[in-house]
Amino acid sequence: MRKTFLSLAACAFLALAFTFAGPNASAQKQRHAPIRLQAGTFTPTLGETLNNENTPQAEGEANGSGYYLVQFNGPVRAQWKQALTDAGAEIVAYVPDFAFKVRMSASQARTASSLQNVAWVGAFLPAYKSSPTLQRGALAAYTVRVERGADVQATIAAISAAGAQVVNFEEDILRVAATAAQVDAIARVSAVAWIENYVLPEKHNEYGGGVILGANIANANGYDGSTQIAAVADTGLGDGTKAGAHPDIPASRIVKINNWPGKTDICFTKIFNDGPIDADSGHGTHTSGSVLSNGGASGEGKGVAPAAQLVFQATENYAQVNALCLPPGTPTQGYYLTGLPDKLQNLFAQAYKQGARIHSNSWGAAVSGDYNANSAEVDDYAWKKKDLTITFSSGNSGTDANKNGIVDFGSVGAPATAKNVITVGASENDRQGHWECDTSLTYQSHDLYQTGETCSSMGGQNLLGTYGQRYPDSFPVNPLKNDVTAGNQEQMAAWSSRGPVDDGRIKPDLVAPGTWLLSASQNLYQEGYGDPKNPRLKEYAWDGWGMPRNEFYKYMGGTSMSNPLVAGAATVVRDYYQKAHGINATSALVKATLINSAVDMLDENNDGVNDDKYPIPNNHEGWGRVNVADATDGTRQFVEEKPGVETKKKRNYQYTLPGGQPFKVTLVWTDYPSTEAAARNLVNDLDLLVVSPSGAKYKGNVFAHGWGKTGGKFDAINNVENVYVQSAEAGTWTVRVRGANVPYGPQPFALVVQGP
Template identity: 50%
Template sequence: MSGRQPAVSKPGVNRSRGSIWLVLAMLGTIVGVAPSAGTEALPPDDDGPPRLRLATGNVDLATMGEVGTISSGRYVVQFDRLVTRQDATALESEGAKVIGYLPDDSFAVRVPAGASIPDLDGIAKIARFEPAWRISPDLTGEDSRMLRIAVDDGVDPNTVVEHLAGAGLQVLGVRGQSVLAIASGPVSDNVADHPAISWVGPLRKRVTHNEAAGAIIGTTAAIDVGYDGSTQIVAVADTGLGDGTAAGAHPDIPASRIVAIRDWDDPGLLGCRTSIDDGPQDVDSGHGTHTTGSVLSDGAADGTGRGSAPGASLVFQAVEDYSDYTLACELLGNVDGYELRALPLDLNVLFQQAYDLGARIHSDSWGADVFGEYDSSSADADEFTWNNPDFLIVTSAGNSGIDDDDDDDADGVIDDDSIGSPATAKNVLTVGASENVRGDNFPCDGSLTYPNDVGVSCADQAGENLLFEYGDAWPADYSTPPIATDSSAGNQEQMAAFSSRGPTDDGRIKPDVVAPGTWVLSTYSSLYQEGYGDPVNPQNGLFQSDGWGFPANDEYKYFGGTSMSAPLVAGGAALVRDYYNKEHGIEASAALTKATLINSAVDLLDENNDGLDDNDFPIPNVHEGWGRVDVGAAVDGSRAFVDDASLNPGATDEYDVDVTEGQPLKITLVWSD
């Protein structure tokens, strides 16, 4: 699935790297105290001891019995104060291994045979890390399903295979630090009852979630004053790129700006899936070519399809292969077709390749539907930025925004709680979709005479695409006005209906920002195009997807989804880094780049899709985050900034700022942890 198609934690604990971004307004003192995680801290528990906050629920460790003698196993060590990196180091002094931080004020600790946990000042409780706390709440019911069992770093996953088989799982294989398996029925606590198993969850399929849009988000203004991304390399991980070569990427993506194209292969799974690798070419949806153009295409001579950063260079990572399912995995509902199975389970590996090739921005228009859950993919993204604080991951929020599909509950506005993964990560820039506006009535190629699903051609439509209403395209998702009768484009103050909404399950605001994501025009892969003399793809007997409506010509087509908004913002992030490089001589951190885009964003007037430009929910909110990106404002030089600051837990720092009386003061604090 490409975009949205119509139907017709591993944080650091000793400090937080951050950027304070100021709009000057009044004389004052700014005091920044970085909480331990996230964009919005969870509410404090002032009436009792710290809670252990897990995906499976909150636990009051004070109510649990004492563990007595420490033997080999997995434990939670909770302190009665803010913890530091020195605490983590001290906990390992008798052979135990600290796996990571857990809120509040706790560490997950694995104790090998012969090791122990030292008696440190400030330890309030040591409790066994119960197996049930490490099993996803989604694994209920009797249905068979595929599982991903995450194993601690530094432990060979093959060492837990025998344990998993003994717990009744059908083990399929090992991928990185994970074991893949099939559970035929309920998942018992015994599955997670191994000290090296950190999480047991469903194996989620990752799916794929551009010139007029540039004016809406201000990239045109930024380019006009010299910030075109020419000092930056952006990585895009997606389906494929043109014909798979630098020379054949696209006429408006020149080979001279392509640093590398890397093809990732899916090895398949014995007895489950055979993978057919077709290289880095883009043959099915054309999704990767389209998103890449949105980041950095030169655009046609008349400006059609120009990307956000037409001077930036490209690292492309092709992660789509054709899956041929067999045996047990077919019975689980899997269907043969093109999928993003080449994405590594451990995303650190993907990001590292791009980083080593010089990229400092990574554009990801794909993810898994987790409805606000912070999962292992989100943890991978946070971990990589923590270890590489100059690397900004820009990811699509997801396309799961709906007005409850039970007609009895539908109220005509979009529901909360649908953000995908890795978009729930803290350190990434998560991008939702707003509506697009064009002044040319969304033209299509009038020479195309083949019919669409309802029997009408572009020629029949006099060379213009007909904009659908959300209720016509997805009647099960949008059955009730006003959203059912709302047009899919035409109001840049409105969110796209399908854009996934926050908050995350742990209470943070997501998305961070939004950009146009409906009827976005961008680059069209040259392979298997219908109506232009090409044959069908011999692998599946189909032409490449037309996207939304009919293409504008054989080089540009329309698509919709947060897949389309994310690369526009990734290109915008390249312009922001380009600005800091050219004007201030610095390589902006991920935190500073994110802070700049958030601080300069514009509040939408119809963020909740109620059909009224009434600003029911001023920013920040769970629909648009901090608003629609305005790159022109981000690089206009009117804001002060501090980059690469750091604070220990409980510490403060102060900044004095001279401002103009009567003007607003807007402060954005972003940190990578």
Template identity: 35%
Template sequence: MSDNITINGKSVAVDDQKLDASDSGYILIRTTGEPLNRAQKLELATLGVKLQEFVGQNGQQLYLCSFENDSLERVRKLSYIDYANVYSQDFVIPDVLQSASTSMPTSAHAGQEASEQVEVDVLLHHDISTVSPELLEKIAKIARVDPSATTVSEDAASPVMVRIKAGAAALEQLSGLDEVRVVYPVLEKALFNNVARRVLGFEEIQERVAANYNYPRPDDGTSVRDMVGDEMAGAMKKDQVENSGLSAKEKEPILYDGSGQTICVCDTGFDMGSTTDVHDAFLERVKGLYSWGRPGNNETNDPDGYGTHVCGSVLGSGQHSSEGTVHGAAPAATLLVQSMFVRFNYATNAILGGYPQDLGQLFQQAYDAGARVYSNSWGTPMLPSTRIQRPYDAAASSIDKFVWDHQDMTIAFAAGNEGQDSDLNGTVSERSLGAEASAKNCITIGACESYRPDLTVAKSNAPYSYGTFWPNKYAKNPLRDDHLAENPEGVAAFSSRGPTAENRLKSDLVACGTAILSAKSRCEKYLTSVDKTGISADARYMYLSGTSMATPLVSGCCAVVRQALYNAGYEDMQGKINPLDKAVTELFPGRLGPYVPTIKNNPTSSLIKALLINGAVPIRGQYMPEYLPKELPEGLPNPHSGFGRVNIAATLANIKQTDYSGWTCDTIDEEKGKAFYMLTSVPLPQNVAEGDYYKPEAWGIKTLKVTMAYADLPGAALANDLNLVVVNVSQNKERHGNQSPGKEFAKASKDGFDRDNNVEQVVWPDLQGGDQICILVKPYHLMSEKVPFALVWKFT
């Protein structure tokens, strides 16, 4: 067991223990190795210990608790408790807070005047639901401000917090208040398009943005279908389809277009700021506009142009004068926009503002207006001076809290554009994600390249390369002279990499984010750079690049998946049995084990995420570190491309319940203490000749791909740890989620489990037809009595 305990990036020695808890109502307890079970939690409760948050790292079972007594003796004597001590004020101020103001003194004494102040959110412990006048007065007095200068958030959807400006001396005193759990810096939000707004472009995959260009085949012979998927390829213009080499089935019209779905985009604004006088790509589909950045004048127009472009990628549907039809990923969906634009800075870059302390207020407004998909192409980047990755913070916590409380809300965030070859070794450095992108319950989107090899820098015909646009970030080859839009198999160099500061795997997915053609705001103010990355030949459309461009494409795909689920029979039926449950049970009589029809409401974000991830395809990548193979196989998620590139065709195919594919949603119940399991078998080939029946090759060889996803409680650590296990009963072997491809374990093994991620996947190739398969979701440690999850599987 480690001699140190680490929380919020601060490490404290375990031998530094208080005699009792007489001066605090909060303690940390650590078990001897195994998670607390239900009986142990009940025993601790009788001793006045109430679990608040799981904060363990590196295998430690560590819990932050409220404590009603003074003496810790009885708690420390419990056989399963290794450590019990007061929650130290040393944990309250994260290391990253020191970087929020480089001129802030590294130490200060009470009463010392700080030379600089930093705006912070003071988060209180979980059992505090309101800020009393006395506590607010105390906090304001420490910061030397009037209580009216503070902002208090007591929304039930997020932790109670107080926003205030304070110097180093005040921060030290704030950390000594027993009610304070952690203090996070308030950081400026940024658009994740590109540095200095120079790269503006087209996209090739356009996650179902209708393929409105002539699709040349890459030199490696990759087909259009391989690049964009069946459904996306089917959206091409007729003359393009006829010459694309697609089969007749692949030339069928798109079946799903986001009809009946409402998507909210939080960005700079929308076009002219009107729901009726709109860009022709959005006719009669703008439901509502909300002003957060300029509330005084209730302005929602888009002088920057960025938000309108994002909206077009999500759900635009228009005609380009030379390119033809330009569709967003969900061209029939309805739009809500929250405008965060405040003003331009001296460099004509958009300044965002108006963000509430609790981002849940933004999400709630959209949710109440009917949105169930929420797209964010902004976030908190790294500090340029230090390039320190932002850890999990109040914003990430509010994202996770809202999704946990509203499990049918799918929230997507751009990973960020901080990718850089920092040490000039030809690979893009890891750990550069935005703060919001580290949230467990959102879908974090990185960018891969599109395929537009003939694109040049406007009229100058300069190389369309990373070095042209970012000479300092990509100063050496192979990155410097590489074209931005010629390799859909490669992650864009600018795309922020994971893992998170907490070692979680992010991004979840990638989609094309270079050279994306989409709608241009009719009130865009600064037009000098619009053509620098390719001339659109239509003043109503322009190019942009960034993870911000990839994210709306995936958000549109989320709406399409929701539509497809409803079309397949998934209905919002309170108190009724979903018809799919009955259908699935009848389809597989006797093969679903203890599977019982359950009551379902709206499709959960976990199901949407699991379906997209299970349908994703691995990409070859580029500028990867040496520890990753050059040819990434399925089943090897990584911090560069996540689980792969979105393929909406494969995802939609997975929705249909057959012998070859399916999905389910269920709940792990702590009181029952049992794992979920389902039984199936590898499908047998059809029409096998009688004389070949006993030949092994006639039985077929299949690959099974299974993805599990669930929403977790807010907090930097994984509060509820569920594990995906796939057992080949016929071979007496099992595989575990997110382990190395090919790594197998003995049945009922206790080794080889992922303790950091709430998305897990198993890919098992070379299965024989008829093999009996058992898929399990096993609880390891739980902080919630019930944990809903989604499970998606397919044989190929």
């Protein structure tokens, strides 16, 4: 076995290449596996590199250590890792394929290169610390992550010495203002792990959970969220008090309202702390209502989990914003999510400490599928707290830019690109013709499509409009152009962000209605109901889509609206497992249950024909539309495997079937967090194999026409794997879960089976 070693002394600035023969080179077969980085993919054991020998190296740390890649000769075994750490290396992160980023000295690197089963050791170069798509400007804002366990203050000092300005930091996440040349200097700081453009998070709203999702049936069966606490991180809640949140979100069900005002820095130059009120759009009140509102007297606006308790985290305030941190043309003052911390784990930790085991997030940054620092943060916390189910809206960046009548792929925002969340897209709502507005309101609608209309002039019903009428630049051709924005539950919302994410993972995971969603309205600054105007804006609060239903409920749209419906569904599923089985369900089990019971939509391309042209799994709906009634009907078997499996280990489960019925198997695991530098973000790779009584083998995620098929390859990208057999033969089926490559084991998992 031949091993290549790139030496990096603490003060070195040039790469030097060395080649070593392992102690058992003649006995082992060399396995040539690539290193997959965002910066590029290369196979070092074949002599391939991304950088020439004159590439500047990262400066060593004060103790003489540096960062290296150590690649093993195949799927990682626990004893191989132990030998590496025994040699003095500190393992920092996994990098595919079969490699680790480690902290060690040059002499320790030489020792590591001689270890049995080590194929290659090389320096972790500055060029590996950012994506080739990193946008550089004369002066721009960046997010910089410091290596785990490194000296943050020393790293800040080194960045400052390079001329850049560290304007804010939370633990190992830095906000930095830098020129293009300074970015290169920052990359040469040894303890800098990753550099990315700072992208301001935004709400995912755009200018019928009970029936469509089956929540009414689940609630009637006793699964209403009463054993659960759900957290919502959003703009604000009503007037900021428990008593004034909303008439149908009673104070008795609100655990805590937390205020996150944020801190001033180069982006937010001034913040006006309004407290936890919902002063502008009513976004936070609306999303909270979708999760757990009691609903109005006639049942309108009822949440999916109407008996759950609420932890609210208010993150929006009026602010003055530096244009450096905004997309072109965005106002430099207004209401922004100033309170969202760079260290997102602190947000989740507060809610978790206050009892929440579901966390709903209808916001994100438009990064077109990137796995960024926020994505890694979310995955890290989910790994640590495996009983916290986190949901994120996928974003509203769907568009038909190439004018082919199909929404373009690859637009999911972050942190929705994380592996361990439920990423939620938006389908169309269908209220069976009920789009009523309040005829007592005499002012003209502020909805551009309804210009000049009052509620009465529209006949007491909001005019919905088509995607082409409302978004002419985004959807210029049919069938999207003339498709009405609501009324067909089998269709997707055209603007819902599509997958896949950059490493090829299937996203979104699930969808729920997100157009013309009726939910709770904030009780401040409402036009026509006797309120004053917002003193900061000198105008009334946003009416949402069209005109309000009444003083307490209004319509809104976006994946912001679909996400809380799925968060509510997750709350109900946890409630089901608590009441029916007496367990505190893991996020993997909740996610697997919702996916296994989801409905394959029939008109994802919005052409008006229910032909299922794009069967699951696909980049429009992922695994389908949530059906919480089926998720809680008690017909599914489940396994929570703890502690899980190691590399090359397996678990077998057998199920006896009568035959002739569908057999659906879903495997989900909460994966170890990836490094942002990796081009593939799956760390612990499990394989799902389902074997029929006659020996036919079905691998996870090998599908045709919406159902599993034999053949194909094992999935090495997703941490969700399904086998759906349309008509199972009678007899005993074997379900096998195997650890293909588990660098951080053992790996727990959840298995949900429908059919026995």
